[in-house]
Amino acid sequence: MNAPTEPILDIRGLRTVFRTRGGEITAVNGIDLTVGAGETVALVGESGSGKSVTSLSVMRLLTRNIGSIAAGSIHFRSKDGRSRDLAVLDEQQMRQIRGDDIGMVFQEPMSSLNPVFTIGDQISEPLRVHRNAARKSAMEAAITLLEQVGIPDARRRAGQYPHELSGGMRQRATIAMALACDPTLLIADEPTTALDVTIQAQILDLLLKLQRERGMGVLFVTHNLGVVAEIAHRVAVMYAGRIVEQGPVAEVFRNPRHPYTLGLLASMPKLGEATRLKQDGQKLAAIPGVVPSLANMPGGCAFSPRCRFAIGACQAGVPMLESVDAVHQSRCIRWQEVGQ
């Protein structure tokens, strides 16, 4: 898996904040992340680490009046070759990018489809919005898309409502919807989390196939490292609003340089291992402690309270993202020892 170099998405120093009743919280704190054309980048991390906020920031779909981008830039190269900073684009221009240059697939296939419109109607909508397609030709295109995402009997399905489809089919339909205008970037926010394991594998295969066929860049949000190994070129590990380690998937898996990544890898069951451990009466290694709340973040390294490598110096300040090598970085002052 060779990652092409030219980035279509280039996030620099992104900081996203939410104004809540308890005060302002920083959900994403200075993220640098790139996605190349045709490259799949996985964003992993525990619940609440800011993965969804990152992807919603790119789409500029944060809850209005509550969430906003406080700092940083999000340069995106649209199909016409122009590179613009999405962080400062006006709503009108942003709308032209959403659904056309960037497609998005959400976690819950049940609730992310509108219950009162037909599948075909919803899939053809981006074409009507962005391509000015007539209702009829847009519907034909929707049927073709449904076939491409592997839905049998597509013509009949197009006339059905979301509640008439199974969860896996619905997720295929939302993928078809995101791909309708042939985007160059697909953002998939935990697209398989809500599905059965067997359906998960099918949807992953489908995404992998579509990504290769279309040469899209994919930002794949997940908390499942097994999924990462299967589909991504590069991986960025998030913890409490920051990226703590990133690099090519094979490199990070073989040679993790952040204690958090190490913990995540250790808590990931290998095939058959979970049952073997159970028989031996052992538990799967879990990271002790809980994710700190964003409202009262510990000073210094946010992971240090849970880290077995932690030393006094970890509290001194937030560690820099240090280079392990040209393509691999870790936000740990002891990354050299972590690797041993």
Add this chain to the structure above:
Amino acid sequence: MLIALSMLIFLLLRLTPGDPIDAYIDPNIPMSPAQLTELRSQLGLDRPLPVQYLAWLREALSGNLGRSIQRMDQPVLSLVLSRIGPTVLLMGTALAIAIVAGITTGVISAVRRNSPADLSFSVLALVGISSPAFLSALVGLYVFAVRLNWAPSGGMLTPGAAFSVSDLLHHLVLPAALLSIAQAALVMRYMRASMLEVLNQDYVRTARAKGVAEFWVIAKHALRNALLPVVTLIGSTIGLAIGGAIFIESVFNWPGMGLLLVSAVETRDYPVIMGATLIIGGCVIVVNLLTDITYAVIDPRIKVG
């Protein structure tokens, strides 16, 4: 359903103090007890109540609701039917005003939550819900008809003038608007709450993620879903609105069922009370049926039939 309603009314009417026979006699002509007894048996009032009811029911089922006692022996059916038109016109207009005003303000309030517009609509709705019908009707009559002289203070048409639609509308607007107040306020509050909930749904975010313009996100994706509970509400308020209509009709002397019913009650015109209630009950049932059908049309998850 209707039969149960008619039984209830029949019973209630007979339980009220007073003797139906009083309605038939002229107090100025003294009658001997023997004459009274004869009149009773002639009218069938000496039979036991259930027998009287069954006699009425048998006739009613064949389309004969009896004759009015007070109004020169007019058949009740034609009397009631002639009053349906004006009442339906009044209530229909009020309903249309309530739906349009309630939905528009509800949506604006939800979309511009906590804005000055939202606050003023919400306060108005609260006032509308809490002011009793008789108060708003009388205040409205006084302010708009008496002081400002914008609209006539009563009737449906100018007496003696040739019929014209504009004359009708001129008479219609004020009572319809006043009648719509409570319903509009209710619809607004439900619409606002329902819209706020829908705007938080994932599919609304999906629509935005497709690049749908915000206006259509609201008007197409959110509105259709947010309308579902409001349709049920509208259906169930129509029954309540009938009470308001009866009142408005008496205040504005609108020649509808309400006016008929009120004068029938005043004069103890039992056959008319029975007939009018029965027809009103029938209308409420039809309206509820229409509500269910509308609901099924906008929500594909519900199968018609």
